[in-house]
Amino acid sequence: MPSPGPCTFWLIEDHLTFRNAVGAALEAAGLQCTGSFPSCEEALAALPVPIPAPAPIPRASSSAPPQSISPIPAASPILATPRAASTPSPPTAWPTASATAAADPAAASRTTSPPPDVILLDVGLPGMDGIEGLRRFREAAPGTALLILTVFEDDGKILRAICAGASGYLLKTAPVEEITAAIHDVLAGGSPMNSRIARRVLTMFSQLVPAKKDYGLTAREKGILQLMVDGHIKKEIAALLDVSVHTVNTHMRHIYEKLQVHTGTKAVAKALQERLL
Secondary structure, eight states, X not given: OOOSSSOEEEEEOSOHHHHHHHHHHHHHTTOEEEEEESSHHHXXXXXXXXXXXXXXXXXXXXXXXXXXXXXXXXXXXXXXXXXXXXXXXXXXXXXXXXXXXXXXXXHHHHXXXXXXXXXEEOSSOSSSOHHHHXXXXXXXXXXXXXXXXXXXXXXXXXXXXXXXXXXXXXETTSOHHHHHHHHHHHHTTOOOBOHHHXXXXXXXXXXXXXXXXXXXXXXXXXXXXXXXXXXXXXXXHHHHHTOOHHHXXXXXXXXXXXXXXXXXXXXXXXXXXXXXX
C-alpha cells in the first residue's frame, strides 16, 4: 500500500550520473526518493531487519519438589576471600548518525528505513544482478512494487524479469514523464511497459502455447467428429446429415486413419485433448 504523502521510491543503478539525473527528475515531478544505491546488495542492507519476538521463558512446574539449599560453612573460602569493589561498566557508545555519515559518505543511503512504495532497478548491476535482486526484494519487501529500468530488451531478460516478480518493464530511453506515469500506474495495480516491450511479451507467450496440429481433416470429417464428441452414434449422425450409414462409416474410417486411432472413443479423446474442433 502506498505510504501517506508523496510516493516514495528507491533507485538502484550503478551509473552515478544517470542515477542522479533520474532521481532528481522524478523528485521534480513530485515523487520522493528515499534511497539511491549502486547495487542490490546495498539496497537490501538498507531494508529494516525484522526483530524476532523473544522466546517465552519456561515456567517452573508447580509440582516440582522444592530444592533444599545447604548452608555455607563459616570457614568456606567463598566467605573468607574479600570481594573487590565492583566498578560499574561504562555505557556502550553507539555511533551517532552524523559520525557514521562522516566516516562513510554512503551511510545516509544505507540507513534502515521503511521500504519504499516502488523500487526501480537495472538488470545489469555489479555483483547481484537485477533479476536475482527482484526475487530478494519480493521476499524482503512484499508490499513494494518492483519496476525494471534498463537498456536490455531481449526476450530472455524480459521473460526472466517477469517470472522473478517484476511489476513492469521500462527502458532507460523512456522520458521522465513516462517513468513517472509508470510509477503511478503500478501503484494503481497496473503493469506498465512500453508498446514495444508489450508486443514482445505477447509474442513470447503466444509461442509458449502449442499450435493445433493439422491432421488434414476435411470439413465433413470435422463435422462428423464433432457429432461424435457430442455423443451421437452412427445412425444418428447419418440421420442428422441425411446420408447413409455406409457413408458415415467411410468418413469415420478416414478420421481414424488421419488421427492414428482405432476406435471412436480414442478419436473423441484425441479431439478433446488436442482441441481439434
